[in-house]
Amino acid sequence: MGRSALLVLLILALVSWATWVVHADEAELLCACENIKGSCENATCKGDVCFYSWVNMYQERGCFSNEYRLENCGSSFEGFYINCCSTKLCNLRTTLPPVQGTEPPERNLELWIAVPLALLFMAAVALCGLMLWLRSKRTHCRLLGHEEGRDVTMVKVPSGEDPTYGELFDEFCTSGSGTGLPYLVQRTMARQISLAECVGKGRYGEVWRGTWMGESVAVKIFSSRDEQSWFRETEIYNTVQLRHDNILGFIASDMTSKNSSTQLWLITHFHELGSLYDVLQYSTLDPDSCLQMCLSVACGLVHLHTEIFSSQGKPAIAHRDLKSRNVLVKRNRQCCIADLGLAVIHSQSSDDLNVGNNPRVxxxxxxxxxxxxxxxxxxxFESYKQTDIWALGLVFWEITRRTIVNGIVEEYQPPFFDMVPSDPSFEEMKKVVCVDQQRPSLHNRMHSHPILSTIVKIMKECWSQCPAARLTALRVKKTLSKLDQEHDYAIDKIKQDL
Incomplete structure (x- = not known):
């Protein structure tokens, strides 16, 4: 009796298992499958629901499980159509209805109401959070302004030092990348700036002094033929960590329409003294000021040439057009390098040399x-850095020429002024520099002062005919920094002796 009962139970178990297998197979519905992803096997697939979809002229057939039925089959908007069905190969011959506005057959009214309400709720919460954050930020800035005894409602230019643009950047919540204002803010800059006066013209276009939020800014307006320079500078400033005391501060880049023509704007910090070329026309220097100017230019070039390895690093950059006209002078007589329209970028990690496509030389x-x-x-890339060092030596020569030593100073002249005409040709410069291997002349007075004699040695090494024999920007900076420290020590010692 016991064996018969056991046999019956075993038969019932086998029947149950077979029934489950049959139903399991039946649960996987065979559907037609067609897509560009290559995920179909023998043009079929198995699931709980078959579907046919049409999205912007592209059609697809396939299947999915019941858990995705509601969100997929209940969707409909312009340019999108989906048809779901639940019988074997029911989507094989399904096509787009004659009228594209046809409602999908399985549509859930609750979903159409719930989704917009949920999105509206999330947007309201986000807006409230943003308003609270902005209020707290404004309160913090106001408290900070009261603590420092200044009015933060309008940023004013300080009387003694260079304009401080930090408050303006804080107002617009920069990311800290050091590349100017956020990109979307930059797109509206031209409408916020009032052009006051033209302060310079050149082959590239014009430079204007403008006002923005009570602060003076420089607006470089590129001519249409120098469009690539604008693109290049915009690209470099927006992708590279360039925030440095001795690199011209970038604010924004924008495109605007004036008098039925498109203008390309590059907005930077404004330095009222102008370029080093301008300052040397009417100013003379003492040896200490000469050293500070040379050191500041060298510091800017070191920052350009150096690649920074970090999560927000910068590639190495060679300037390619370093000259006194492209060096600006701040109120404290520190210099900053400008005009990166010809710059070359290099990254060691990818060994990528990006020279741009600017036809300008x-x-x-x-x-x-x-x-x-x-x-x-x-x-x-090293070749481009070495050409910068050659030009750096010529800029140093221009600065030292206007430095008073023993009551003697020379009038300003550009490099090779006594060897080539005012606008020399390529061949004329080649004959002087390459064939005759001439260098700018050096006055005897420069050898009688320790600061100038050291700078003269640096210049001569920057002018080596062999590029590899020239100093690096870092070596120039270290030599001048050491000279600066020794000079400060000597002055302190003289004061103590007195």
Whole structure:
């Protein structure tokens, strides 16, 4: 009796298992499958629901499980149509209805109401959060302004030092990347700036002094033929960590329409003293000021040439058009390097050399010998850095020429002024620099002062005919920094002796 009962139970178990297997197979509905992803096997798939969809002229057939039925089959909007069905290969011959506005067959009214309400609720919560955050930020700034005894409602230019643009950047919540205002804010800058006066003109276009939020800013308006320079500077400033005391501060880049023509704007910090070229026309320097100017230019060039390895690092950059006109002077007589329209970018990690596609060339008077005789290795980043060092030596020469030593100072002249005409040709510069291997003349007085004699040695090494023999920007900076420290120590010692 016991064996018969056991046999019956075993038979019942087998029947139950077979029934489950049959139903399990039946649960997987066979559907037609067609897509560009290559996920179909034998043009079929198995699931709980078959579907046919049409999205912007692209159709797809396939299947999915019941858990996705509601959200997929209940969707409909312009340019999108889906048809769901639940019988074998029911989506094989389904096509788009004659009228594209046809409602999908399975539509859930509750879903159409719930989704917009949920989105509206989330948007309201986000808006309230943003308003609370802005209020707390404004309160913090107001408290900070009261603590420092200043009015933060309008940023004013300080009388003693350079304009401080920090408050303006705080107002617009920059990301800390050091590349100017957020991109979307930049897109509206031209409408917020009032142009006051034209402060310079050149082949690239014009430079204007403008006002923005009570602060003076420089607006460089590019001519249409120099469009690539605007694109290049915008690209570099927006993608690279360039915030440095000795690099011209970038605020924004914008495109605007004036008098039925498109203007390309580059908005930067404004320095009322103008370029180093302008300052040297009417100002003379003492040796200490000469050292500070040379050191500040070297510091800016070191920052450009140096690649920073970090999560928000910067690639190495070579300027390619360093000259006194592209160096601006701040109120404290520190210099900052400007005009990156010809810059070259290099990243060691990817070994990528980005020279851009700007057809413009550098200034012939400041071109290194290897550029003039066309022997430069254009595929090596070091080559471009070495041409910057050549130009750096010429800028130092311009500064030292206007430095008073023993009551003697020379009038301003550009490099090679006594060897080539005012606008020299490529061939004229090549003959002087490459064939004759001449260098700017140096007055005897420069050898009688420790600061100027050291700078003269640096200049001579920057002018080496062999590019690899020239100093690096970092070596120039370290030598001048050491000279600056020794000079400060000597002055302190003299004061103590007195």
């Amino acid at each position: 550098g200034t012939k008077r400041y071109m290194a010998p290897e550029v003039l005789d066309e022997t430069i290795r254009v595929d090596m």
